[in-house]
Amino acid sequence: MRKTLVVGNWKMHGGKAFVESLLSDLKSLGPWSSDVVVCPPLPYLAQCERLLSGSPIAWGSQDVSAHNGQGAYTGEVSATLLKEFGARYAIVGHSERRTYHAENDQLVAAKAKAALAQDLIPIVCVGETRAEREAGHTEAVVQRQLGTLIRNLGARIGEVVVAYEPVWAIGTGLTATPEQAQEVHARLRQQLLAATPAAAQVRILYGGSVKPENAAQLFSQPDIDGGLIGGAALKAADFDAICRAGH
Ligand SMILES: O=C[C@H](O)COP(=O)(O)O
Numbered sequence: 032m033r034k035t036l037v038v039g040n041w042k043m044h045g046g047k048a049f050v051e052s053l054l055s056d057l058k059s060l061g062p063w064s065s066d067v068v069v070c071p072p073l074p075y076l077a078q079c080e081r082l083l084s085g086s087p088i089a090w091g092s093q094d095v096s097a098h099n100g101q102g103a104y105t106g107e108v109s110a111t112l113l114k115e116f117g118a119r120y121a122i123v124g125h126s127e128r129r130t131y132h133a134e135n136d137q138l139v140a141a142k143a144k145a146a147l148a149q150d151l152i153p154i155v156c157v158g159e160t161r162a163e164r165e166a167g168h169t170e171a172v173v174q175r176q177l178g179t180l181i182r183n184l185g186a187r188i189g190e191v192v193v194a195y196e197p198v199w200a201i202g203t204g205l206t207a208t209p210e211q212a213q214e215v216h217a218r219l220r221q222q223l224l225a226a227t228p229a230a231a232q233v234r235i236l237y238g239g240s241v242k243p244e245n246a247a248q249l250f251s252q253p254d255i256d257g258g259l260i261g262g263a264a265l266k267a268a269d270f271d272a273i274c275r276a277g278h
Contacts, residue, residue, distance in 0.1 A: 035065035035250055035277025036192060036234045036257035038154060039264025040093060040122060043072055050075045054082045056267035062087040065257060065277030068120050069264070073108060076116045084117065091120030091151070094128060097141035099148055110149035121146045122259070124156045124176070126198045136176050140183035147187050154192040154236070154259065155180055157219070161199035169197075170218055177219055181226045189229025192236060193219060194259040200239025202261055209248045209255070212237045216254035243272035250276050 050071060061067065068089045071079055079090040096107035110121065123146065124139035134142075143153035157176040159169045173195065181188050195215050197207050207215075216235045223230030237249050238259030249255050257277060263269040 032278075033232060033234050033256045036068070036236060037063075037065045037270075037274045037277055038068040038070060038091075038120070038122070038192075038194075038236065038257070038259050039270055040070050040125070040238075040259055040261050041072060041264060042093070042127070042261060044265055045072045045075050047075075047078065050078050051082070053265070053267055054079065054088075057088060057270065058083070058086050060267060060271040061274070063271075063274040063277065065274045067274050070120065070122055076113070076118060080117045089119045091118045091122065091154070093122050093125065095121040095123060095142050095146050095151065095153075097138060097145050099145050110146045110151045113151060114149050119152060120154055120192070121151045122154045122156065122194075126156060126158055126196060126201060130198075136179035137183075139176070140180045143180060143191060144183055144187075147184070147190060152190065152192060154194050156194045156196050156238070156259070158196040158198050158239075164197065164199065169215060173215060173219060174222055177222055181222070186227060186229075188223065189227045189233060192234050193223070194236040194238050195219060196238035196259060202240070204240050206240040206242075206245055206249075207237070209245075209252050212249060213252035213254055216252065220254050241273060243269050243276070246273040246276035250278070 070091045070093050096109045123142040128134045146153040157173045159172040234256035236257045236259045237255050241258040
């Protein structure tokens, strides 16, 4: 059985005092049966390393450069640099990066590859917009996104985490029903399994308005292996309750 993974994506929220207080609250609330990760804005990565080392909470970044090592890439942060701060995960291809920073499937795959090259686990986001769902294109969109990743990663596809985030459910309070999400997750699983039997172990997270009230029902679906949490990850009590909903 795949262990539940709950990832808090803080997006562009922070503040030194806020981070200190949120992490000390979380540390006092854990441990959980789920694996738990927080992804702060980069300036707080060192603070996470200081406060979370030795705790059951892992940390990661919200993005990673497609370039590894060091170099003249203004504004970019490589997996090599992230590793120095103890990061274990990197979210790539979040719909906010795809929308506001014009990231395409090819760049997302290159970022995932760069993360894996440094043994950072990429959490690769896929998902359709509301217009794409209404036009009946959900399956085609997520299969295209995942297909590019599979072609680029080869056998290493078995080492990623996939996050299905319907764009229309992010930060809107609209959640895909557990059945709607499970249907997409099962298709993603089939696509992964066609590439490698190791995909049976790949964790496929659901993201989009996950709250303490709906987490247990979502996580009880056979192919939903946890959540990528936005807003609710900023409140210790809510994030704790979501982590407790896992197995
Ligand atoms: O990365 C997290 C997702 O975009 C979900 O955000 P949300 O829980 O605020 O809807």
